[in-house]
Amino acid sequence: MNDATSYTPPKVWKWEQENGGAFANINRPIAGPTHDKELPVGKHPLQLYSLATPNGVKVTVLLEELLAKGHTGAEYDAWLVKIRDGEQFGSGFVSANPNSKIPALVDHSTATPTRVFESGSILLYLAEKFGEFLPKDPAKRTETLNWLFWQMGSAPYLGGGFGHFYAYAPVKIEYCIDRFAMEVKRQLDVLDRQLADNEYIAGDEYTIADMAIWPWYGAVINNAVYDAAEFLDASSYKNMVRWTKQIGQRPAVKRGRMVNRAMGEPSSQLRERHDASDFETKTQDKVEAAD
Numbered sequence: 625m626n627d628a629t630s631y632t633p634p635k636v637w638k639w640e641q642e643n644g645g646a647f648a649n650i651n652r653p654i655a656g657p658t659h660d661k662e663l664p665v666g667k668h669p670l671q672l673y674s675l676a677t678p679n680g681v682k683v684t685v686l687l688e689e690l691l692a693k694g695h696t697g698a699e700y701d702a703w704l705v706k707i708r709d710g711e712q713f714g715s716g717f718v719s720a721n722p723n724s725k726i727p728a729l730v731d732h733s734t735a736t737p738t739r740v741f742e743s744g745s746i747l748l749y750l751a752e753k754f755g756e757f758l759p760k761d762p763a764k765r766t767e768t769l770n771w772l773f774w775q776m777g778s779a780p781y782l783g784g785g786f787g788h789f790y791a792y793a794p795v796k797i798e799y800c801i802d803r804f805a806m807e808v809k810r811q812l813d814v815l816d817r818q819l820a821d822n823e824y825i826a827g828d829e830y831t832i833a834d835m836a837i838w839p840w841y842g843a844v845i846n847n848a849v850y851d852a853a854e855f856l857d858a859s860s861y862k863n864m865v866r867w868t869k870q871i872g873q874r875p876a877v878k879r880g881r882m883v884n885r886a887m888g889e890p891s892s893q894l895r896e897r898h899d900a901s902d903f904e905t906k907t908q909d910k911v912e913a914a915d
Contacts, residue, residue: 647792650710655722661714665732666701666898673703673717674727676885678779678839678849679743683727684897685835685880686750686757691900692876695754697733702883702897744776747832757832768826771818771833779840781807791850805856808844812861815841819863834871839881842868879903 639653665671670687674680690698705711705726712724721728721741729746731738731753740749748769751758759765786804789797815837818825825833840849845861845868847853859865871877882894882903894906 647708650708650713655718655724656713657715657718658710658713659715661711661716663714663716663720663730664701664703665730666703668699668701668898669731669733670698670700671703671730671732672700672727672884673705673720673729674884675705675707676881676883676887677726678783678843679725680727680884681839681881682743682836683729683746683750684883685839685877686747686832688876688880688883689835689874690750690754690756693756695756698750698754699900700897704884704886704895706886742776744772744836747772747836751832757830757835759826759829759831764827764829768829768831768833771825772836774814775833775836775840778811782811782840782844786852787850790852790855809856812841812844812856812858812864816861816863819867824867830871834867838868838871838877842871846872882906 641648641652663671663673672683672687674683676684684702687698687700705717707726711717712721712726717728718724720730720739723741725741727741727743727746729740729749731740731749740746748758758768781804786801786808789800789804793800815825822828824830825837841864843849844853844856845858845864847858853859882892883897884895885893886895887893891906894902896902
């Protein structure tokens, strides 16, 4: 192990604004709004405020899958929240999600608008609202929720643990990277073993468990986050590779990945979505740009 500078924690921790790596300008140890800004409201009952991080993609994939099944009530407006600019600390967003994390959903179809925050909660809310992608059979429903909550509890080790220290921390610390790489590989092995005997994460049905897990762990397999696929030997998880490709080929997943995307190739971005025709406009723009 590399030598590390000795560090003795102070008796009382104090916030040093310049510490924290790539996100130091927005990280802070207190909650609440930093400025007044109301959230925009579009024409549909479902209003989503998000960014196409893995947690945001979960929700837009589910919404697009619901629309593909013919649920017109799942039409939605998706507003871009630029988290690096601190927009999640606006007063309107904090009212929708006091934790100031994307995504946040507000359902205006209820007598009093219903706020829903935490991506897993949004998936469960929408699955129950529309009666889709959450099995009715009690045993299958429970298995789906097992894996949904597994993802919610496991992803912080992948993103805030491994991802932070491997990709974003200002100093590479061998102990931290080794510790979280070991845990991420254990998680990939958990999934790979589950998929050895099942087509989808929770069994033979495509569910919100797949939608929750794919944007995180599928992205690792595809090297779409942290540029760490080789480091983690991601291609060795053969069942994960199969499942990742299978989910990624779904048309609704392809659309969901585009929504609120503000990074990568311009052709992959649909920064805001207010109607299904927005995808057609985006496609037409690509055709015209190629001419």
